Amino acid sequence: MRAPAEPTTCDNLCMVATRTDGRLGPSRPVSARLRDARSSRLSALVASAALVVGSTLVVGALTPEIPVRSAGVFYLVAVLGASSVYGVWWGLATSLASALAFNFFFLPPEHTLVVNSSSDWLALAAFAVTAVVTSDLAARERAGRDEAARRADEAALGERLATVIATAPNLDNALAALGDQAARTLGATQGVIVRGSSPFPRPGVLPLELNGRPIGELRLSGGAPGLVESQPARRVARQLAGLIALGEERERRMREEVNAKALQRSDQLKTALLRAVSHDLRSPLQAIAAAAGGLHYASLDAEEQELLDTIGSETGRMSRMVENLLDLSRLTAGALPPVADWLDPRELVEAAMSELFRDGPQNRVRLVVMPEVPLVHGDGPQLQRVVVNVLENALKFSPADRPVDVRVARRDGAVEITVSDEGSGVAASDAERIFEAFARGDRTDVPGSGLGLAIARGLARANGGDLWLAPPASRGATFVLSLPTTARGGR
Amino acid sequence: MxxxxxxxxxxxxxxxxxxxxxxxxxxxxxxxxxxxxxxxxxxxxxxxxxxxxxxxxxxxxxxxxxxxxxxxxxxxxxxxxxxxxxxxxxxxxxxxxxxxxxxxxxxxxxxxxxxxxxxxxxxGAAPRDSLIEVGRLAVDLPRRSVAVDGAEIHLTPTEFDLLKELTLAAGRPLTHQMMLRKVWGPGYARETQLLRTHMGRLRDKLEAGGLARDSIETLTGVGYRLRDGAGASTSYGISR
Structure with missing residues (x-):
């Protein structure tokens, strides 16, 4: 159970109330108006009598100048006044009193309640009908005004609720303050809003539901019996439920935003850390390569030259290994966010081929690009890395005199790049294992770290694509790289 | 100096x-x-x-x-x-x-x-002559014509402009943004789709004219570069 409104929040609410409500604010709830009504019965009697007496005096003053039957119209003023202020029954009573007074004082024979002429009967009947109709109309107008005032109260409450819920930093605190406001609007003295579903309907508890979904309840005290079943209570419940749901949604979004920011900070940290680590790992290797490069101008004998070449080639191998390990760490840490762009798949494959064959002419890769291949969407350098790794794998695991076929084609809203070799193929049981980090096939005679395909698949998936091994054909292995052709493909 | x-x-x-x-x-x-x-x-x-x-x-x-x-x-x-x-x-x-x-x-x-x-x-002087020759490729700026080994290749105005920028850069890499700004205008710096599509067609036409496809080098993630000896299909040829 929550405590009633805290003073500070109430100040805030009262301020809102003053601003939004000019006429019938929460300072005059329904119960107060009912008390007013009881005490005003006497004043209604006095006022109606005064109206009849006043009308009689006016008619009496006018009759020498105008015909008495026309002057009788002034009694309608009394009827109208009574019915519009005090309702239809006071209107009827006033019209009866007016008819009697008119007859008694002005219709011949005067000072009796006897009516002689049939035209006087007709005048009295017309008078009575007019009075009844007028008082009914006036009473209806008055009921409409009351209803409008009640709706205005509820609308004002809704506005206050919306303002508080939309601006409060904490929904529960805001609701603690709003319970009493809602209760007073409904004529109860106290109200507590409790979030969550309530299992059983209980007296004095107004269930708050939104489209059948329980949102919470408003526990009322000091209200009239049957208040929770009344129309106004239901309307207020609907309003409250909708606004609480809105507040909960707002809370959820704020939570998500905080989480996303934390995640982003952690990603930035990981990226920065890995950047520093790669710099530290790469710099010594670059220094060795540069220093060894400088020795190319030295006059060395054949054996010394061989040692220098070994330094060069092993530095290169070490560099590739470091790059692979760094890429794998970045992938695992989620620190390789793709920078997506539109790419020509043919360009990707050709750039990969240029990278692989930069030392000499390439004569092993046969590239076929089908017509009408669309652009793909992804990170250029990352996807080129995927193609390089897959191609390198195919070239490594097939005889040096056999070609590797690359085919680029559109397929079902994606572009597929298939790489087929004529090597010994991959056992069906290894079809998934070869994509695991450090996994090697049974060909231990081929050098490698077992990272190339793992990185390739990781990068392909990070870019909204995929890489897999096609079911075994007659010979060799076929890898399929699928790339998205829409911008939504990326993760 | x-x-x-x-x-x-x-x-x-x-x-x-x-x-x-x-x-x-x-x-x-x-x-x-x-x-x-x-x-x-x-x-x-x-x-x-x-x-x-x-x-x-x-x-x-x-x-x-x-x-x-x-x-x-x-x-x-x-x-x-x-x-x-x-x-x-x-x-x-x-x-x-x-x-x-x-x-x-x-x-x-x-x-x-x-x-x-x-x-x-x-x-060397910047290649601002009216006729620029890079390897087997000749680009005539005033006439807006392109030839490989003397045989003319028909390019659309956009393809010509792309090749002109690459030729004027003379072996320097041009970033995607640079090319888009120069050929299409400053408002197009992010329209890489346009660039990819037209570069693909330009390469197709040059290849059909007998020029090696990698005469225009793809610098993935960066841009493009016309190789110094366009048509000879050589890279810098340095072993790693």
């Missing part, structure tokens, strides 16, 4: 700086070194170099900004050395006026080849 070209080597790692200094000296260049942005500006102001080799990862500032600052008053070519992760910085530096780049780890032979190419281009 006296004698051999002066090369300013900028790298925060002393061993790398020293190794490059020795190698370049042995290759016949004069060498100055700097280990930070501040040192670079001082060194370049005291004795203006003929070429700057600039590592983008400097301890005291943004390599791309340094590049832009140098470019304001230094005409010498700038060769960037960048790590794979510094892709964004590299592109900004190229847009700011750097002339070429090498990605770490690089082979010394490759570095020397780039240095030679940049110095050769800087020494």
């Amino acid at each position: 006296s004698g051999e070209p002066l090369i300013l080597v900028v790298d925060d790692e002393r061993p790398i700086r020293r190794a490059l200094e020795v190698t370049l000296t042995k290759a016949g260049y004069r060498v100055a070194t700097a280990g930070s942005s501040a040192e670079t500006l001082t060194a370049a102001a005291l004795s203006p170099p003929d070429l700057v080799i600039l590592d983008l990862m400097l301890p005291d500032g943004d390599g791309a900004e340094l590049c832009a600052e140098l470019r304001d008053w230094l005409a010498a070519p700038i060769l960037l050395i960048s790590a794979v992760e510094a892709e964004g910085e590299k592109i900004r530096a190229l847009d700011a006026g750097a002339d070429d780049y090498l990605t770490k780890p690089f082979a010394v032979g490759e570095l020397l080849a780039r240095v030679r190419a940049l110095l050769r281009r800087a020494g």
